[in-house]
Amino acid sequence: xxxxxxxxxxxxxxxxxxxxxxxxxxxxxxxxxxxxxxxxxxxxxxxxxxxxxxxxxxxxxxxxxxxxxxxxxxxxxxxxxxxxxxxxxxxxxxxxxxxxxxxxxxxxxxxxxxxxxxxxxxxxxxxxxxxxxxxxxxxxxxxxxxxxxxxxxxxxxxxxxxxxxxxxxxxxxxxxxxxxxxxxxxxxxxxxxxxxxxxxxxxxxxxxxxxxxxxxxxxxxxxxxxxxxxxxxxxxxxxxxxxxxxxxxxxxxxxxxxxxxxxxxxxxxxxxxxxxxxxxxxxxxxxxxxxxxxxxxxxxxxxxxxxxxxxxxxxxxxxxxxxxxxxxxxxxxxxxxxxxxxxxxxxxxxxxxxxxxxxxxxxxxxxxxxxxxxxxxxxxxxxxxxxxxxxxxxxxxxxxxxxxxxxxxxxxxxxxxxxxxxxx
Amino acid sequence: xxxxxxxxxxxxxxxxxxxxxxxxxxxxxxxxxxxxxxxxxxxxxxxxxxxxxxxxxxxxxxxxxxxxxxxxxxxxxxxxxxxxxxxxxxxxxxxxxxxxxxxxxxxxxxxxxxxxxxxxxxxxxxxxxxxxxxxxxxxxxxxxxxxxxxxxxxxxxxxxxxxxxxxxxxxxxxxxxxxxxxxxxxxxxxxxxxxxxxxxxxxxxxxxxxxxxxxxxxxxxxxxxxxxxxxxxxxxxxxxxxxxxxxxxxxxxxxxxxxxxxxxxxxxxxxxxxxxxxxxxxxxxxxxxxxxxxxxxxxxxxxxxxxxxxxxxxxxxxxxxxxxxxxxxxxxxxxxx
Numbered sequence: 001x002x003x004x005x006x007x008x009x010x011x012x013x014x015x016x017x018x019x020x021x022x023x024x025x026x027x028x029x030x031x032x033x034x035x036x037x038x039x040x041x042x043x044x045x046x047x048x049x050x051x052x053x054x055x056x057x058x059x060x061x062x063x064x065x066x067x068x069x070x071x072x073x074x075x076x077x078x079x080x081x082x083x084x085x086x087x088x089x090x091x092x093x094x095x096x097x098x099x100x101x102x103x104x105x106x107x108x109x110x111x112x113x114x115x116x117x118x119x120x121x122x123x124x125x126x127x128x129x130x131x132x133x134x135x136x137x138x139x140x141x142x143x144x145x146x147x148x149x150x151x152x153x154x155x156x157x158x159x160x161x162x163x164x165x166x167x168x169x170x171x172x173x174x175x176x177x178x179x180x181x182x183x184x185x186x187x188x189x190x191x192x193x194x195x196x197x198x199x200x201x202x203x204x205x206x207x208x209x210x211x212x213x214x215x216x217x218x219x220x221x222x223x224x225x226x227x228x229x230x231x232x233x234x235x236x237x238x239x240x241x242x243x244x245x246x247x248x249x250x251x252x253x254x255x256x257x258x259x260x261x262x263x264x265x266x267x268x269x270x271x272x273x274x275x276x277x278x279x280x281x282x283x284x285x286x287x288x289x290x291x292x293x294x295x296x297x298x299x300x301x302x303x304x305x306x307x308x309x310x311x312x313x314x315x316x317x318x319x320x321x322x323x324x325x326x327x328x329x330x331x332x333x334x335x336x337x338x339x340x341x342x343x344x345x346x347x348x349x350x351x352x353x354x355x356x357x358x359x360x361x362x363x364x365x366x367x368x369x370x371x372x373x374x375x376x377x378x379x380x381x382x383x384x385x386x387x388x389x390x391x392x393x394x395x396x397x398x399x400x401x402x403x404x405x406x407x408x409x410x411x412x413x414x415x416x417x418x419x420x421x422x423x424x
Numbered sequence: 425x426x427x428x429x430x431x432x433x434x435x436x437x438x439x440x441x442x443x444x445x446x447x448x449x450x451x452x453x454x455x456x457x458x459x460x461x462x463x464x465x466x467x468x469x470x471x472x473x474x475x476x477x478x479x480x481x482x483x484x485x486x487x488x489x490x491x492x493x494x495x496x497x498x499x500x501x502x503x504x505x506x507x508x509x510x511x512x513x514x515x516x517x518x519x520x521x522x523x524x525x526x527x528x529x530x531x532x533x534x535x536x537x538x539x540x541x542x543x544x545x546x547x548x549x550x551x552x553x554x555x556x557x558x559x560x561x562x563x564x565x566x567x568x569x570x571x572x573x574x575x576x577x578x579x580x581x582x583x584x585x586x587x588x589x590x591x592x593x594x595x596x597x598x599x600x601x602x603x604x605x606x607x608x609x610x611x612x613x614x615x616x617x618x619x620x621x622x623x624x625x626x627x628x629x630x631x632x633x634x635x636x637x638x639x640x641x642x643x644x645x646x647x648x649x650x651x652x653x654x655x656x657x658x659x660x661x662x663x664x665x666x667x668x669x670x671x672x673x674x675x676x677x678x679x680x681x682x683x684x685x686x687x688x689x690x691x692x693x694x695x696x697x698x699x700x701x702x703x704x705x706x707x708x709x710x711x712x713x714x715x716x717x718x719x720x721x722x723x724x725x726x727x728x729x730x731x732x733x734x735x736x737x738x739x740x741x742x743x744x745x746x747x748x749x750x751x752x753x754x755x756x757x758x759x760x761x
Binding site: 166171177179194195213225226399400401405406 | 496524531678681
């Protein structure tokens with residue numbers, strides 16, 4: 001029967017397989033992306049009924065206009081100190097990424113992931129949230145840790161899996177964890193943090209706490225069942241949780257069309273669940289801050305969860321194991337119509353008269369020096385190699401709270417093997 | 425002391441723990457107002473309020489994922505998965521998340537959750553209400569697997585599971601909720617009220633995980649079993665007049681290897697019985713352990729009696745079930761060996 005049908009008068013069915021705008025060597029054409037004017041999007045009251053604000057799931061909340069001025073009702077009106085912190089943390093994150101990427105290329109570790117172009121989607125929310133709020137990040141939110149003041153040297157220790165690594169060399173580089181900073185342990189399995197964040201938020205509500213949860217995933221991961229389970233639980237229990245979808249257009253080599261972007265926006269997922277949804281210019285740190293602040297206020301006053309789509313662009317490869325020139329046009333990043341978040345904030349601050357090119361250059365130098373010092377310090381604890389930085393028995397610890405007999409036996413075996421494999 | 429069936433004993437354990445620890449919360453499909461399809465949570469929402477005992481959307485991924493998040497907050501969730509057969513959508517949350525949190529965070533985050541789920545066949549549940557998936561979990565590092573065989577054990581083991589700081593799979597053999605079914609599907613089952621192990625204290629008590637129970641002492645051979653199959657094996661042994669030692673493992677991980685070794689060193693023969701499918705079943709692990717650790721004490725090959733490697737059939741349930749005939753044949757083989 002394959003290929004044949006008794007109903008020969010009907011046209012044959014055809015399967016649609018999405019195809020991105022451009023492939024390597026093609027001219028880049030982003031003309032289908034509608035970039036509305038900044039400041040034109042209405043800002044509903046934090047108590048608004050989700051069904052009265054559906055348009056915001058298809059719009060694009062923007063604050064910074066083409067000249068860098070902050071305009072419209074979403075302008076969070078940050079003070080100079082806040083703007084400086086935002087800019088510096090983004091610059092520090094970028095400098096950190098640059099250096100650790102090189103460290104991977106130099107063989108000091110196995111793996112690294114940059115967030116270039118997406119810095120605003122971590123740093124602005126981290127600033128808008130309370131430091132006591134719990135974050136459930138995916139793997140590209142290093143900006144949150146930096147914003148919350150996690151020591152860079154601890155980050156590098158983790159990346160090098162060295163003897164200073166608080167995670168005992170067990171996790172792939174960049175899969176950080178800090179209970180002290182309310183930063184949940186990162187999983188390599190995608191979107192698993194989504195229902196967990198809802199559960200945490202539900203627990204906070206059960207206990208009558210005032211802390212809320214925020215969670216991140218990429219647009220590609222919204223296809224996971226965990227995402228939809230979380231959205232359902234989030235609205236069913238009105239959980240105090242902010243769902244961030246970082247739509248950076250690419251999931252490794254699969255463009256956003258494979259997660260459904262040809263049909264609708266990711267923010268519009270909220271509508272089907274009866275949740276508040278916002279689609280935000282993810283390269284506009286002030287818009288991201290304002291959206292998070294709005295959603296946080298909503299969650300904190302028992303108005304329920306919000307889905308925020310951060311419309312942005314992954315300016316570099318998925319990871320050090322990826323080569324984006326093999327599947328997309330290398331001009332996309334420079335042609336991206338929403339610009340670069342650091343450049344946009346810098347222009348804004350220069351326009352306000354609180355910043356200039358000289359101070360910016362000095363800051364870039366300062367953050368690069370800070371990162372360099374952290375890597376040098378961390379290297380004293382060793383770089384990745386042979387797993388010899390941690391005592392062998394640590395491999396068997398923390399599987400359970402207590403070591404059962406079978407792990408004790410296997411631990412003894414590992415120690416015997418060590419004496420043969422590495423006698424020195 | 426009260427007489428309880430296994431459901432009542434589980435309910436009593438949950439009640440004790442809800443009362444003792446404000447951080448214990450329960451959630452699952454139909455467990456709130458209704459009290460669960462098997463009534464294990466009956467009356468608990470009324471007693472402890474609907475923010476501690478509540479119904480959930482039909483999403484096992486969401487139930488277990490939310491439980492992991494609640495555990496990270498500091499609660500001690502006891503989610504129910506209505507049938508073990510339904511647990512698969514939650515597998516990633518169990519295997520990649522609950523089981524790994526302590527390890528990957530070097531102890532900063534843990535998942536002190538107890539997933540309760542009725543399992544096993546013999547109730548005409550067909551292939552989606554009869555499975556015994558325990559070996560899928562025993563294969564995963566970081567998970568504990570507990571299976572009671574009596575009301576008394578069910579309560580003590582469930583309390584110990586809830587108090588445990590690691591994630592526990594607590595599989596309830598639903599065929600013996602009401603009485604110790606011995607494998608003769610065409611005969612009435614004695615209710616737990618007429619059985620010693622149906623005597624269950626109302627108050628809190630615990631049975632530590634990792635300790636097997638020798639339910640019958642004997643010298644001729646050792647039977648390793650858990651859940652429903654403990655009673656089926658006991659029935660056959662009684663009928664055949666064999667002086668077997670029957671060990672109810674109670675927890676598969678962590679396993680009481682000492683009890684197993686001591687018994688086999690004494691008897692020299694070993695029969696393993698479980699209802700789950702044969703290939704890569706927990707019996708394979710038990711068989712390997714006995715062979716590795718007790719080989720020079722063995723006087724006959726180890727025998728495994730299990731379900732067949734097919735889906736659990738509806739109409740042919742009793743042809744599938746590892747009942748007295750299959751066990752009897754294996755016993756003959758071992759005793760002649």
